[in-house]
Amino acid sequence: MSDGGTNNQNHKQLSDIPFSVLDLAPVVEGGKAADSFRNSRDLAQHAEKWGFNRFWLAEHHNMEGIASSATSVVIGYVAEGTSKIRVGSGGIMLPNHAPLVIAEQFGTLESMYPGRIDLGLGRAPGSDQATARALRRDLGTNGQEFPQLLEELREFLSPSTSAPRRVRAVPGEGLSIPIWLLGSSGFSARLAGQLGLPFSFASHFSPEYLLPALDLYRSSFQPSEVLDKPYAMAAVNIAAADTDEQGRYLATSMEQQFLNLIRGKTGRLKPPVDNMDELWNEHEKYAVYQQLKYTFAGSKDTVKQKLQTFLDDTEADEIMVTSQIFDHQARLRSYEIVGEIARGE
Known part of the structure; x- marks a missing residue:
């Protein structure tokens, strides 16, 4: 595998790799969490039909616009409503x-x-300090304990040994559950490489370190019983529609969401607007665009071209798509278009 450069003459095509879904179970203005869960399961059922590989849900807390805080419960609800697509966490914190x-x-x-x-x-x-305190998280830590927690988790899931364990995960022990490391920096990239685990980078909101992190993951990779070579997935935001103008319009809901985050606010997903310049100043506009660098909005041809460039740059083994689109039918249509692109149609 290449180290992520763009000089490789044998670039992958979009139809060569799997596409997957990252769903934040968005709660829209005027909606309820119950609506979000039904919409997520409906999206998963359509994604399964359209050939997507996996459907992940993310753990966030104290965020009015994201309903997937009890992530494993929502995973069960989605898995019950589908039959083939892989369902999982993107991720559990x-x-x-x-x-x-x-x-x-x-x-x-x-x-x-x-x-x-x-x-x-x-x-x-996946939260602020007050929420972390409410979760009983030790506020004196900064994530450095993660490797030890991961080792403990993997031990609980590993097959039993001849030495009896005092504490066992029942169910869990001995089951083959693929573990992915997720990250937006180099820490998890290096750890995933050293442990020979698959790695997924959160480039949908943290784009600047994507290419260095992929290089770090691939250069530090050591073959394991899980993988014999690196396997990297990268995430993008997509608002696909039948025209460029419609796609750009749909993307303004996500732009408003990130604008609120920059302003220190949370809230439900807002309807799209005709003109974002009425809502942000130039500094805020730049900051939102920096965070949403890997956001591809527009028609099928436009999105396909941007996705191919992204694949050329990253040489990702899989692309994960998230679409914070206000109208559920428009969100379904966006994923339907991505599915067509992934199938080479």
């Missing part, structure tokens, strides 16, 4: 939890939906 609890939760999910569950792990709190 491991320092928020006892590793034994996560081993049991995902052991339960894998027992219910065998061969379909992914366990993506992150080391950030």
Whole structure:
């Protein structure tokens, strides 16, 4: 595998790799969490039909516009409504939890939906300090304990040995649940490489370190019983529609969401607007565009071209798509278009 440069003459095509879905179970203005869960399951059912590889949900807390805080519960709801697509976490913020609890939760999910569950792990709190305190997280840590927590979790999931264990994950012990490391910096990239685990980078909101992190992951990779070569997934935001103008219009909901985050606010996903310049100043506009560098909005041809350039630059083994689109039918149409692109249509 290349180190991520663009001089390789044998670039992958979009139809050569799997595409997957990252869903934040968005709660829209005027909507409720119950609506979000039904929409997420409906999206997963369509994604399965359109050939997407996996459907991940993310752990966030104290955010009015994201309903997937009880991530493993929502994974079970989505898995129950589908039959083939892999369902998992993108991710579980491991320092928020006892590793034994996560081993049991995902052991339960894998027992219910065998061969379909992914366990993506992150080391950030997924929340602010007050929320971290409410989660009983040790505020004196900064994620450096993540390797030890990961080792403990993997031990709980590993097959039993001749020496009896005092504490066992039941269910969980001995089950084959793929573990992914997620990250937006070099820490998890290096760790995933050293452990020979698949790696997913959060380039949909943290684009600047994407290429260095992929290089670090690939250069530090050591073959393991899990992988014999690196496997990297990268995330992008997509608002695809039948015209460029419509795609750009749909993307303004996500731009408003990030604008609020920059202003220190949270809220439900807002309807799209005709003119973002009425809402932000030049500094805020620049900051939002920096964070949303890998956001591809527009028609099928426009999105396809941008996705191919992204694949050329990253040589990703898989692309994960997230679409914070206000209208559910428009969100479905966006993923339908991505599915067509992925199938080479």
